[in-house]
Amino acid sequence: MAHIKDVAKQAEVSVASVSRVLAGHPKVSETIRQRVLTAIQELGYRPDLAARRLRSRQTNTIGLIVSDIRNPFFTEVSRAVEDVAYQHHMRVILCNADEDAEKEALYLDLMRDENVRGVILSPTLVTLAGFHTSDYPFPIVLVDRCDQNTIADAVVLDNVDSAYRLTTHLIENGYRRNVFFYGTTSATGRQRREGYAAAMAAHGLESHAEPLPAIVERARAAARERLRRRPLPDALVASSGLILLGITEALREAQIHFPDPVTVVGFDDLPWTRLVEPGITVIAQPIYDIGRAAIELLLQRIAKPEQAVRRVVLRGQLIERGSSVNRNNPTGLVTAA
Amino acid sequence: MAHIKDVAKQAEVSVASVSRVLAGHPKVSETIRQRVLTAIQELGYRPDLAARRLRSRQTNTIGLIVSDIRNPFFTEVSRAVEDVAYQHHMRVILCNADEDAEKEALYLDLMRDENVRGVILSPTLVTLAGFHTSDYPFPIVLVDRCDQNTIADAVVLDNVDSAYRLTTHLIENGYRRNVFFYGTTSATGRQRREGYAAAMAAHGLESHAEPLPAIVERARAAARERLRRRPLPDALVASSGLILLGITEALREAQIHFPDPVTVVGFDDLPWTRLVEPGITVIAQPIYDIGRAAIELLLQRIAKPEQAVRRVVLRGQLIERGSSVNRNNPTGLVTAA
DNA sequence: AATAGGTGTGTAAACGATTACAAATATCAC
DNA sequence: GTGATATTTGTAATCGTTTACACACCTATT
Structure with a gap:
């Protein structure tokens, strides 16, 4: 398995330059960029995600905690979330809380451990009752379920x-x-x-x-x-x-x-x-739209943590x-x- | 955020001991185990997964690549896989390949990047055609789809x-x-x-x-x-x-x-x-059974990489x-x- | 020609765990 | 009590990146 060092050696540059090319950093000369790119090709180098995440303290992962994956509503929501997330080069961890508040809490802890960038959640009543966005180190968007009193980004039906x-x-x-x-x-x-x-x-x-x-x-x-x-x-x-x-x-x-x-x-x-x-x-x-709105809201929130809380309400059709x-x-x- | 060092200091032991307690290592005295455990409690310490994965070169993740998450068959399979996996303290990354061989290949690459312990896959014909377990650095169990010529662990219907x-x-x-x-x-x-x-x-x-x-x-x-x-x-x-x-x-x-x-x-x-x-x-x-058989087969394969290839065939009921x-x-x- | 201000590149120090190895301690036989 | 052996514990190296900082080089200004 090739490492960044090997790429650097092959391209006759420093590891820093390789890293910069990988990150798409602007201040790197075209000469070096090309040398690095071909070296990566030649060696079939793939960066080590664990090392990257450790050093940068960031992941490109978002969490999706649904209450029942067998419910077609949530499979369709997942579908939408994944579609949009992958377009933005984000991975999705899908968890199934089974309408169980304890499992929900467990998965939220898991999300913290995984250092996710944000979470989309369809909470049980229990979780919703004492819900405060500030309890979590990542932004959360509620989907399908939210009440009037809860202050959080949310996407729901009318x-x-x-x-x-x-x-x-x-x-x-x-x-x-x-x-x-x-x-x-x-x-x-x-x-x-x-x-x-x-x-x-x-x-x-x-x-x-x-x-x-x-x-x-x-x-x-x-x-x-x-x-x-x-x-x-x-x-x-x-x-x-x-x-x-x-x-x-x-x-x-x-x-x-x-x-x-x-x-x-x-x-x-x-x-x-x-x-x-x-x-x-x-x-x-409009299930797909609900899912899409949720992930888009989350991505916006990640980009601008301070923007005002939003609630998107979609209309059901008789x-x-x-x-x-x-x-x-x-x-x-x-x-x- | 508390680190392993802080726990070690609080418990008045070395970081190695803390790590050993965390890993459930047998050679550690009851005294130290208790001191560490209470220190962890007091500090609310949670180990950093990225660091752990980097150093140990291992994850507790398995991949599940299905061909269509909207197909109730696969949601039920996912359900079974997750149930059993979580009982064994394994995480599941669920991916949706959309009956597209390219996406399948992409996700298999992703699995490699994520360093998963194993993968459950429902392959398209294209992927199945040139399929060799040895092309991947992790064991793979095929589910729902497999032909006579393919040599791989598999769970299928008759x-x-x-x-x-x-x-x-x-x-x-x-x-x-x-x-x-x-x-x-x-x-x-x-x-x-x-x-x-x-x-x-x-x-x-x-x-x-x-x-x-x-x-x-x-x-x-x-x-x-x-x-x-x-x-x-x-x-x-x-x-x-x-x-x-x-x-x-x-x-x-x-x-x-x-x-x-x-x-x-x-x-x-x-x-x-x-x-x-x-x-x-x-x-x-028997969809749930199919999923369960697949994850159990995978877990066995992970435990014993050299065991003989198995194919489980389940009977459909008219x-x-x-x-x-x-x-x-x-x-x-x-x-x- | 000397200085200042950009550029672009390289060196080395993180990130936070695990774990090989050494050291310390306990156990035992004599 | 001594040495040999088994058992715990601690120290420090290591995993593979990113990134702060220093440095070298180039251009423009005086």
Whole structure:
């Protein structure tokens, strides 16, 4: 394995010059630059990252701590983050905290050990509660989850409003007894519940919100349970893609072919929501954009540590499908007034 | 930030002793061990990874290079790999090669730079073609993709046999004109095509295999195209979950409610295959087990570099659902002979 | 011609751990 | 009590870079 010394010898220059060429330093003559470059070629030299990091006290790594890598939302976010990061010659360490605050803390420590330049994090409620950017030696951008009180760079959906629009859409189409299933570990679930409750209240309807751990199995169980009770609801509303999947499975189990007598709508425009007849109405999140905004925010923050804290809010898009077909006017004909 | 020197001073021992305690070295007296441990506590000391790696020329990192992180197969594999790796105090660097041989090579170089202990790789055909373990300074375990000629540790499905069973099942249930859609970038797609072709031939039927890039959009387009031609096939067979999704979307677009006149079956028991009526017959891969086997194989190889090359082959499970209902006897009644 | 101010280049000191080796101490047999 | 041996502990070299600083050289100004 060739070292920087060998390159220096081969190019008949000092190690400092080699290092300067490597760093793209401006004050180095074209002659030397060329000699070094060919020497590097000839020897197939690759700098030792460990030595470099030790001496320079810097890495080109950023950390991405997601709460569940199996959630398609986070795989898409990861994808966006990696795409942009690699364009900027930054490496990404991806960690999976499993909706577990302890693991989150563990990984944040790991990030410190790794000397990362910054972190993108989708925090649990617990972590978010006492969250202060200043507790960490690197900048942090929150993604998907953030509340009003937290002072930190963040990229989130307009959760309250999206849930409000989704619920209002349901109500206007004649679904009035709507049950909301939401994840308890995230701020996002709570905010969406809030939007749901506001919409219900605005129409003089009673809220029924069911908190649960945001995984498919628990959502299925909760929905199954609810479908056993009477009176049946008009609609089940899911606060995330995973919960939506669980609910849909429960409906299928119960042989209920939505939209009648019970229908289902929710968050996240996953491919299969179009596939199951007659299609599920959802709020589509611009997931890739969320991820991209997060990494761009982080890169800016790294470049300018002192810039003002920013919060990017992206709008969810209501996609109407068969599961929210108008019950008031099921024939689709215009009723005479 | 406290250094090892500070700890040594605080504990009134030498830096060597501190280092030995940190490494869990056996020859260190209980007295010193305790003094060091409390000093570490008091100072909140955390060793500098860069320095440690530079001096010891070792990391506790393994690399995982997958071909598409958005493919649920690979997210599940990642999950398994990370779970087991972290239990063994190993970090994982996850990279996404995007079915691109150049990116694969790039990431393998990156792995070398990072001095990883080993790599798990799902190679493209191009990379697999000239693959020699000895070209790399670390052990490599192939996952999901490997051909007969490649000499390397590997964990794969019984692709040929699974495809054979799936196709035979179709034929026996009365579907005879079956078209196989498979990804061209992976050895897996080819092997499954082989099993399909063998089953067709065994029943005196003609093969129709359509190669395509293994992404949803291309599969949808290919299926759409095929559905336009006449005569219509009896069944479309997908060699992967993403292709299955594309085909199912095309069927929906064309308003074809499988199993009649055209049905669909394929690989990967994704949650939605149960959901779309009347359910899609699939080969279920034991994905988590595949990932776990891969990381365990790698850890063993790291521990014993000279052990014999191993190939672990896991069996796919045929899950029969509505999409392969028996056409010979559609009523389900026993026909009098 | 002497001085000042740039350039560009080289030398050597970091960076913070691990670890070979030497030194000190403990253990034991006689 | 002595020497031999085994066991801990400490000192200092080392890993491969980056970078502060010094130095040599060149140009421009007086």
